[in-house]
Amino acid sequence: MAHLDQAPSQTRMSGTGGQVTSLVERARDGGREAFGQLVELFQEPIFRMVYYRTRSRMDAEDLTQEIFVKAFKNLSKLRDPKRFRTWLFRMAVNRVTDFYRKKRLLAIFKTRDHDSEADPKEVERRQDPSALDDVIKEEFWKHVTSFSDNLSRREKEVFFLRFMDHLSIREIAQVLDKSQSAVKTHLYRGLKKFKEDPSLLQLLEASRL
Amino acid sequence: MTKEKEAHLKETDLLQAVVDETDLSASLQEHLKTCRLCRSEKDRLELALAELGDRAEHFAPSPGRRVALPVGESTRRALSWYWNWRRTLVAGMVTAVAAIIVVYGTISVRNAEEAKLAALTQEIWEDELLMTEISALSENALPLFCSDISGESYPDFDEDFMNFVVPSTEADLVSSGGGGVRC
Numbered sequence: 450m451a452h453l454d455q456a457p458s459q460t461r462m463s464g465t466g467g468q469v470t471s472l473v474e475r476a477r478d479g480g481r482e483a484f485g486q487l488v489e490l491f492q493e494p495i496f497r498m499v500y501y502r503t504r505s506r507m508d509a510e511d512l513t514q515e516i517f518v519k520a521f522k523n524l525s526k527l528r529d530p531k532r533f534r535t536w537l538f539r540m541a542v543n544r545v546t547d548f549y550r551k552k553r554l555l556a557i558f559k560t561r562d563h564d565s566e567a568d569p570k571e572v573e574r575r576q577d578p579s580a581l582d583d584v585i586k587e588e589f590w591k592h593v594t595s596f597s598d599n600l601s602r603r604e605k606e607v608f609f610l611r612f613m614d615h616l617s618i619r620e621i622a623q624v625l626d627k628s629q630s631a632v633k634t635h636l637y638r639g640l641k642k643f644k645e646d647p648s649l650l651q652l653l654e655a656s657r658l
Numbered sequence: 659m660t661k662e663k664e665a666h667l668k669e670t671d672l673l674q675a676v677v678d679e680t681d682l683s684a685s686l687q688e689h690l691k692t693c694r695l696c697r698s699e700k701d702r703l704e705l706a707l708a709e710l711g712d713r714a715e716h717f718a719p720s721p722g723r724r725v726a727l728p729v730g731e732s733t734r735r736a737l738s739w740y741w742n743w744r745r746t747l748v749a750g751m752v753t754a755v756a757a758i759i760v761v762y763g764t765i766s767v768r769n770a771e772e773a774k775l776a777a778l779t780q781e782i783w784e785d786e787l788l789m790t791e792i793s794a795l796s797e798n799a800l801p802l803f804c805s806d807i808s809g810e811s812y813p814d815f816d817e818d819f820m821n822f823v824v825p826s827t828e829a830d831l832v833s834s835g836g837g838g839v840r841c
Contacts, residue, residue: 488724492725493721497715497718506719509721510721510723514723518727521727589717612710618677618678633678633681640676640703644669649710654706656713
């Protein structure tokens with residue numbers, strides 16, 4: 450495993466830094482096509498990032514759409530094009546937080562939230578997990594949920610950004626507007642709980658074999 | 659053997675190493691480089707974390723639809739140029755209309771003033787005429803034919819002539835020596 454302060458999968462998931470910077474500069478000058486390429490590069494990571502937190506494909510698609518529209522409208526406000534990735538993730542984290550805030554509020558008033566309706570395909574899959582892959586998938590997410598429920602909100606955010614979204618500690622600090630040492634502290638606590646969760650650890654080790 | 663065991667990384671150090679290896683003390687970093695046991699323990703944890711990321715990515719669905727962007731910047735610019743052009747045209751037209759109103763207004767006001775002045779002049783002239791007539795009337799209120807009757811229109815009928823026609827009663831009193839009857 451590469452040094453954890455680096456983001457090894459950045460190139461794989463969102464192009465090279467230079468390419469992104471160039472695209473951001475062009476998009477900032479009104480290049481719709483350049484922004485389209487940025488969408489191509491970042492749609493999947495952002496979609497996944499939202500999905501990890503909402504576990505709903507429909508919600509993840511809607512929120513991803515909103516995040517990119519907001520990014521498109523506010524791109525001129527981004528001072529440093531090199532920070533596009535962290536800027537986008539920050540927007541995504543804030544949007545997910547807002548989503549849950551709204552959901553909690555609706556739950557208080559017991560208002561039917563159409564947005565939170567389960568994806569019919571997902572419901573179907575849950576009801577009929579015939580394929581082995583689906584069973585494994587179900588099991589995996591069940592363990593992840595169980596583990597993440599033991600984490601505090603900040604620990605969970607830092608842990609997910611680091612190990613599931615593959616952001617570096619420096620990037621996480623920028624996304625959450627925290628110091629790197631604060632990020633490390635939360636990460637340490639999250640890791641401790643991860644190591645103390647034998648079921649998830651065993652599941653991961655078993656799947657590697 | 660005991661010494662070697664004591665020198666191994668504690669769990670807190672191990673977690674610290676996973677978070678950021680450079681945060682460990684120099685001696686612990688050195689130990690981690692050389693100790694196979696500690697290294698494997700750290701690698702084991704890091705592999706599990708890498709597996710967590712890979713599995714999450716693998717088990718997450720792909721987005722079903724592509725992000726749809728709002729009206730593009732280029733279109734917005736074209737629209738903004740169009741609106742600017744329209745705005746300029748409208749502003750120009752408004753300015754032209756305003757100029758026409760100002761010019762027309764100025765001319766109208768000037769014309770109105772001239773007309774007013776002419777009317778005033780006419781009025782003054784009429785007033786003067788009226789005053790002349792009034793003065794003439796105050797001097798001689800009778801119409802001309804009445805003047806003929808009264809003899810005012812005959813310049814030869816002076817006072818002597820009138821005294822001759824109608825003598826003064828005072829003259830009668832003088833001639834009768836004061837014994838006459840006084841009226």
